[in-house]
Amino acid sequence: MTSQQPIVVVGDTLLDQDVHGDTSRLAPDAPVPVVDVAEERARPGGAGLAAALAALAVRDGREVVLVTALGDDQASETVRAVMPPGVRLVEIPLRGTLPVKTRVCVDGRPLVRVDRGDGRPGTPGDEAREVLREARAVLVADYGRATASALREELSEAARHLPLVWDPHPRGEAPVAGARLVTPNDREARTFVPDPAPGQGLAGSDSLRAHGLRGARLAERWGVASVGVTLGARGALLTRARCDDPLYVPVTRHTAGDPCGAGDCFAITAAVALADGGLPEEAVLRAVEAASAFVAAGGAGNPDTWRPRQRPPAGRGRTGGARGRVPRRLAEVLAVVESVQARGGTVVATGGCFDLLHAGHVQLLQNARRTGDCLIVCLNSDASVRRLKGPGRPLNPLADRIRVLTGLACVDAVAVFDEDTPETLLRRIRPDLWVKGGDYSVSGLPEAAALREWGGQALVLPYLAGRSTTAIARRAAGGPDSSSASAALPR
Template sequence: MTTPAPLLVVGDALLDHDLSGRVERLAPDAPVPVVSDLRRDTRPGGAALAAWLAAADGRDVTLVTALGDDPASEALRAVLADRVRLIALPMSGALSSKTRVLAEGRPLLRLDDGGGRAREATAEGRRALAEATAILAADYGRGATDVLRDALAGAAARTPVVWDTHPRGQAPVPGVCLATPSAAEARAFAARTGGDRDPAADDELRTAARDAETLVTAWRAAAVAVTMGGRGALLSYGGTPLMVPSPVTVHGDACGAGDRFAATATGLLADGRHTEAAVRGAVHAATRYVAEGGAGTLGVGQAPEPAPSPAAGEPTDAALRTAARVRAAGGTVVAAGGCFDLLHAGHVALLQAARRTGDCLVVCVNSDASVRRRKGGGRPLVPLADRVRVLRALECVDAVAVFDEDTPERLLAELRPHIWAKGGDYARTDLPEASLVASWDGQVVLFPYLDGRSTSGIAERAALAPHPARLAPDGRPGARR
């Protein structure tokens, strides 16, 4: 397995707190809600969150940020210890922190404290920028990118630099590989350049496209990706934009989704992916982040784990979390299952049709041992890790889970999908899992199957195809001499 490329994150770190509880009444002395049964969670914020998330992807991450001797700075150092290498810039004042008060997951109030700013650059910080092979700049307007701006400009001329803009920050340095403003941030920055909004263009997509085109030129950026929440992201190189849609509509805590997007995009660019692939991967990662609980899952000591490798007999945790989050948000969970050995057009058509019936699609795939028991000793033709990787690459697939039994009943009982999708070739077959799905008011739905597509047929045709070593000199089948 290829080791993910290392990243340098430079920018303004924050310390975030969540006070979560429940509301059952208003205070007797004022019409305000009373939040009880409080739970306090602390996590990194700002550039520190981006660095934390990149480290959770298995990357070697260095964070260049301003820190002081105040309690918030010390708390952030402790949170990041053993996960991220820190290069501290001198700070004037105390580290900024924010506290959200939430009831049943819904924010009621936010308190901001600390106005510390980066005071100056250091030789160690400049050296890290000079040696970096990929850089994420997270500019929250507290000076870290300002004091290193000349070094960032030099880095942008030789290596991928992604600039995550924020309302109080500055424009990116010229030459960045990708800038990632939200739609609101893109509108504000475009207005600063003198770009006027077309009064007739009330459509968010049209406005984002115009703003992105303006900013590509004004910032001299190679590309701008305007993040648009649940719609996905709009990528512009200065001409006709490319819309990268979210693979599923999810509702949840979006705090930190922009950091997840920027960290993923930077990592994929560091791995050598082109910009479009990096943005597509970032949209999927941000969607999963929100679906799986967002910032609320990032308490101290609970760094998000990378997606686990599939293990026989156990579904991936990500698949279960995805199904649970979509269900909790009132969405429809769809599941489909099979060996998916030599993925072909029939499989893809089924999965695409299944995904359109709900809000997420979880694919349940047989382990290698299960395939051998069902198909014989020569199968699978493709090992489990590769089958899972190909399935996860499909736009219509939100998560993959693995089962080791001959049938997926145990896994289905954990996932509890609203819809269990099967191909139309099962129309006259009694499915053993049908009664189980019905037990939680789920439904088995059959979808048309493309005729003439099967793994066995493809394998047989491949076995009969002439091998280059058996071709005659004129290209016709025959023994070579």
Template sequence: MKLVVVGDALLDVDVEGVVARVCPDAPAPVLDVTAEHARAGGAALAAAFARADGLDVTLVGAVADDEDGRRLRALVEVPAVLGGSTSATPVKTRLRSGGTSVARVDRGGGPGGPEVTDEMLDAVAAADFVLVSDYGRGLVRDRRLRAVLARRPVVWDPHPRGPAPTPDARLVTPNLAEASAFAGTSDPYAAAEALRDRWRARAVVVTMGCRGVLLHQGGTPVVVPAPKITVTDPCGAGDRFAATAAARLAAGAAPDDAVAAGVAAAADFLARGGVDGLRDGVSTVDKSDALSTVDAVRARGGVVVATGGCFDLLHAGHVRTLTAARALGDCLVVCLNSDASVRRLKGPGRPVTGQDDRAELLRALDCVDEVRVFDDDTPQRALRELRPDVWVKGGDYSAESLPEAELVRGWGGRTVVVPYHRGRSTTGILARRT
């Protein structure tokens, strides 16, 4: 399966520093620069995401022959067919401190525009599937290119300054602000319906950030919720979503399945640090050393709390215990017994609920920040890896009687017991049903 990503490649630069003072002559923060990181953004980032997923990917775009353009070409991580451009290479520079953008400086673009070559057209014509990643720089306005795109199966990620997608696009993926501007309404349902008709697309999905996405492919729209994560910088999430959705559609998935996969991939990308996890290229995005919830809490001096158990049939006693545990710190990690572990502890009839569903239910609770599944009979190895500041159990015994107490004390942590809720247990619920 050959995927071609067509669109505008940008040069993204992050200037990192520390803000500890304000200008004496203006109410502006002073950024003392400590580092600078550059990467290929825009369509080049979307293509890199697709390649990291194992696809055969080629980037088709246009880059100016200027200093920034040469720097951008060197940073592109996938095979590319790049024409020239008579306008300056677009550069987006973010000034950042403590993981937050202080300001963004844009340059490039201007008079002129991209030049579409026969080689670029041939690369698109040879594609099995195409992702159009439009950043409003004029490339996909080209008449010859649009004629080729109209004959290929396409997912189109539009831009307010760009043209309409070619007719019969498999999926068009505007965000809510873009869809509202295109359709003239802030109602995502009305916008998706109007744009699907106007663009003669097979499906339109409106991405809505933490509210998830809304898919309209005729009939009743489908809403796919987004996982609960803390997001400080959503940069790159749209490219991650579009690349995954295109890959799944290209592999034959139904639109709703492709969109759901895109939502999950974008959420995972942000949970692992977003663009801050791309310092050495997109291939690092799935490494375990990317910034996790626990890492982020520790980086700011917060308290990591952990608890553990089977949580086979989630009930009020569980929720009360988890809520009490979360109140003891800045994040709560649940160490969850795997299905094999539960069977060894509880017998062949357990668990009633599989580990994936149990983990999903726990993650849906506001008091739970992360779930880690372990396969041992006890959580001790999981605890050694996590090293929480506070280990919490619910029960009618003392903290010091717990077998994990000495282990946790070894790295300076403490063990806490929260109230036990009599009459509320999975065993009791199952007994009453029989």
């Protein structure tokens, strides 16, 4: 397949309108605010917004095609007028009028929403079917208006030989079997699977474990490769049928921006990542980062987020100001745990040697911290590292490794253990979450059984590939050509 094969978005396009104004008084005839209108904006919504975002996301000149139902009504004409030039429309006849969503906003926040329009697609033409056969990847943006149903046979065929992402709707179609990734949000997943595990007391639960169970059951029910449950400000969970090891991807930054359109941003970013040859894990990681930046920039209500203009870069990490000494003694660490859990917070722990701290370590630690309210690093002692890694390790002694870790804003405490695994230490700390990098699996973690003793949970987080202490040490020892020195270095 060539890089010029198009990204195809199939689904229900809406017209989204935002009415912005101020209010300082109530109406005389009812206790409702009077809004003095200052500005009105119109933009493509639903599948139309996803296509507009796709035109911003592709970077190699690949075409974006939107297959959707449009008619002769004023709302359809407005969508055509505001659609960015990077999107080619392949229209299906619309029976009725295009759905319109109007938000009345005061101080940047929606006050009320008005919906109108009941149009449904007619029979797709040959061009719609042909473009699906030519696609590099397909996103189905299902908003419950039957466009996906009109092309279901063609979408089923497409899912057999190319990446297909399905963004579902409770009133829409079930995803076609074989879809590479399905992206319900947490509320939609609860609608599809109200009780993920009968008898386990998880009905309606908002825990990561419950969301993972729902995603796994949905993947099995639909016969799809993977399900990514989006959790808003918490990030997303990627899982598969009969999977006990969901991948949790936290957001890269917390923001109070407008979330309108974040789901469309997530879905199309994942589809573009899969079109680029990425795995579902990479697609979800990129999608969480893009959706977080999208919300921080003002969501769909900010025209700069979907029109072809320069977008502001997404912020990364969390900044830390001055702080006191990071707890290191076990009694101090336990006091931190008690304080956090007493106020209802989540204690997160991770562990490792952290010898020659590199970018993969830092990403893991930052992401681990974002999953809860404090992060405790369980650090192997020098003797423990030597037993695990061999003579010559650690390269940095314990005191230096502690000093580097405690210099990171994302680390709240460090606890040292001398055994080969931190199970004994974990039984003292009793964290709510235990996280490791993506080169592990939950079922393979010796600490997972210990976590279950007090109701804790083990998670696997994304990990930057290709980073390792051993590789860095070999390059440092051998200079430009490390082949002659690498054999003498411990692994």
